[in-house]
Structure formats: C-alpha cells, structure tokens
Amino acid sequence: MNYKLNDIETGGATGMDAFFEDNPQIVSPVGQAKTASKKVRVKVGSLAVLSDFKRVNAETLVNKATNDLWAIQKDGEDFYIERLFQDDGAPLKG
Helix, strand or coil, X not given: CCCCHXXXXXXXXXXXXXXXXXXXXXXXCCCCCCCXXXXXXXECCXXXXXXXXXXXXXXXXXXXCCCEEEEEEEECCEEEEEEXXXXXXXXXXX
C-alpha cells in the first residue's frame, strides 16, 4: 500500500514539553499543582534526549518545538537540562 504522510495526524505539538504536559505526574507529584517556581530538570541519559533541541552556546539550548530556552549543566558525572523561566513563571523564549 502507498501511504500519504499528509493523511497522518500527529495530534499537535511533539517533543519533551508536550510529553510533560500530557504526563504531569512525571514533573509534579500526583495531586499537586505545578507552581511557577517549580523547575523542570531532566537527566540526559542519551544523546537522543537532545535531538529536540538546538544548541545556542555551551550552556544554552532552544527547544525546537516550543522555542523555550533550556540550560545544560553537568552535575557530578551526569548532565541535566533545565527549563529557564522568567520571574512570572513563564518560560523564556529563544
């Protein structure tokens, strides 16, 4: 069969932000609302995690889907990415 990719609907945004939005229990404990001061920090387990990002400089990434700014930092032997926020809790945009 020939499939037309135009006929396949993905259901909206993709990437880590969309995943976290669909699965809030991963970011916030179940039953607790997310607060503006709650930072999203994700351990980089493989380079595949970084495929949704464009590197701006040695410490800054931009999420390709949402254009949000993220920081990449080393903690011990592990690397983490963390979403950057404005004072009002809104994500910084690149």
